[in-house]
Amino acid sequence: xxxxxxxxxxxxxxxxxxxxxxxxxxxxxxxxxxxxxxxxxxxxxxxxxxxxxxxxxxxxxxxxxxxxxxxxxxxxxxxxxxxxxxxxxxxxxxxxxxxxxxxxxxxxxxxxxxxxx
Amino acid sequence: xxxxxxxxxxxxxxxxxxxxxxxxxxxxxxxxxxxxxxxxxxxxxxxxxxxxxxxxxxxxxxxxxxxxxxxxxxxxxxxxxxxxxxxxxxxxxxxxxxxxxxxxxxxxxxxxx
Numbered sequence: 001x002x003x004x005x006x007x008x009x010x011x012x013x014x015x016x017x018x019x020x021x022x023x024x025x026x027x028x029x030x031x032x033x034x035x036x037x038x039x040x041x042x043x044x045x046x047x048x049x050x051x052x053x054x055x056x057x058x059x060x061x062x063x064x065x066x067x068x069x070x071x072x073x074x075x076x077x078x079x080x081x082x083x084x085x086x087x088x089x090x091x092x093x094x095x096x097x098x099x100x101x102x103x104x105x106x107x108x109x110x111x112x113x114x115x116x117x
Numbered sequence: 118x119x120x121x122x123x124x125x126x127x128x129x130x131x132x133x134x135x136x137x138x139x140x141x142x143x144x145x146x147x148x149x150x151x152x153x154x155x156x157x158x159x160x161x162x163x164x165x166x167x168x169x170x171x172x173x174x175x176x177x178x179x180x181x182x183x184x185x186x187x188x189x190x191x192x193x194x195x196x197x198x199x200x201x202x203x204x205x206x207x208x209x210x211x212x213x214x215x216x217x218x219x220x221x222x223x224x225x226x227x228x229x230x
Contacts, residue, residue, distance in 0.1 A: 001163075006160070033217075033218075041222070041223075042206060042220045042221060042222045042223050043161070043206070043218075043220045045217060045218070048217075090160075092160055092161065094218075104149065104166065104168055105149075105151060105163050105166050105210075106151075106163070106210075106218055107163070108153075108160045108161040108162070109160055110159060110160040111159070111160040111161075113158075
């Protein structure tokens, strides 16, 4: 399976500011996925990031609020912009495991626990 | 549409008790099925998976069998430990296109000594 390094692991931010979350993967991957997990809830996909193209956002999520960068095949960032307390969540990145290695499934980063005050 | 339904938690058990967490799915076609576990303060870890009907996934004493006839993928463990206390998520994935995971709501398990 891929190994993902996600940072920061947690942060407390003032409302109106922005936070950028980084994910570094130890292998090249075509797509990276960003999820949000609101307190006590399941995971919701925010967007899918392909290298060299615009990210694809799920219903209810927009680029102005959650801009994503994907400068190469091993790295991506998600920015939470103009934060409000409702953005307090855990944000996770994910990649699909290389099927050629027979490892069918997804690997997740350790998550970023964001609290907006 | 495609969806996953899990039994509501929290599930509270004594150590060495038998665990079942129910998971059923609605899907067009034949998805792959997964159980993920989230320990307190951590991200998600893949617990086990099954990619076709009648497959049994197993790991760390946990098992789940892909039942097409009942569209279910129930998680079981014969004897739980305090260290199994976590939130468990059932998920499905379709191959083809870009492969999005669809998660259930999660079931919190608390195991007491």
